[in-house]
């Protein structure tokens with residue numbers, strides 16, 4: 264019987280880049296949050312490993328070179344079993360957009376197949392397996408609000424008062440942006456640590472240090488940020504991850520709806536997702 268698993272979109276509510284490491288990766292401090300919407304990974308019985316991709320953002324995404332398959336193979340290898348599964352990915356999130364679509368899909372595949380193959384690995388063990396798949400994949404395995412350090416793999420649960428269930432609008436100008444070049448565009452200036460006191464007010468003073476480099480590579484991000492900051496009831500607006508998706512947290516569902524309807528009318532080319540921060 265078919266089983267399925269949600270792959271919620273990831274947000275970096277703040278992202279402080281501290282230094283470039285000799286291996287080319289960057290030390291960062293971030294607050295990961297997840298929202299109530301995203302992709303979906305499903306599995307049916309099959310003799311071999313296969314992947315079908317459907318959904319509004321499926322176009323152009325490879326079904327042979329895909330993080331979902333890498334995740335499935337990694338899990339099967341670690342358990343010394345043959346990877347038998349007919350996987351279906353419903354792709355709702357824009358690709359290469361800073362909200363961890365591929366990472367969330369890989370993490371959802373790990374959780375789903377852990378159950379489907381009867382392995383009973385803990386989330387901690389799945390997160391360890393996830394590390395080589397990408398810096399965001401361990402956080403997506405837990406898929407709950409977390410402080411992230413190192414290159415993203417050092418994770419501590421975070422409880423930010425008032426954040427759960429908060430209305431949030433995700434906006435992407437529909438320009439794909441690869442992560443590597445955005446890190447390469449970082450100016451190398453350490454602007455200081457991320458204050459880990461759990462309050463929304465502290466987050467407003469925090470930053471996304473990748474934002475200005477991302478804007479230089481993809482100028483429409485500046486238009487998205489300007490539009491979000493001008494929305495009534497927006498408490499905090501910022502770019503997520505390496506962009507180009509930006510988000511705004513709203514004080515009420517009504518303010519979120521107004522902002523969504525206004526932007527949808529004014530900017531028909533932008534991708535908009537009105538949703539809410541997921542309860543852990």
Ligand SMILES: C[C@](O)(CO)[C@H](O)COP(=O)(O)OP(=O)(O)OC[C@H]1O[C@@H](n2ccc(N)nc2=O)[C@H](O)[C@@H]1O
Pocket residue numbers: 275278287288289290291293361366396397398399400413414415442443444446504505
């Ligand atoms: C920007 C974030 O989304 C914030 O959560 C992540 O740091 C990126 O996570 P990701 O997309 O899973 O990243 P990966 O696929 O591991 O890395 C893509 C590229 O981004 C750069 N990269 C990534 C993570 C990191 N801490 N430092 C980096 O410099 C590296 O050039 C790397 O080759």
Ligand SMILES: Nc1ncnc2c1ncn2[C@@H]1O[C@H](COP(=O)(O)OP(=O)(O)OP(=O)(O)O)[C@@H](O)[C@H]1O
Pocket residue numbers: 324328329330331352357358359360361362363364365366368369399440441442504505506
């Ligand atoms: N299931 C998948 N969904 C999306 N992209 C995938 C997937 N599998 C592999 N990829 C590849 O990964 C690249 C990054 O895509 P993804 O959507 O994860 O980026 P992102 O949203 O910027 O991620 P992050 O926020 O983690 O940096 C894409 O260019 C794509 O070729």
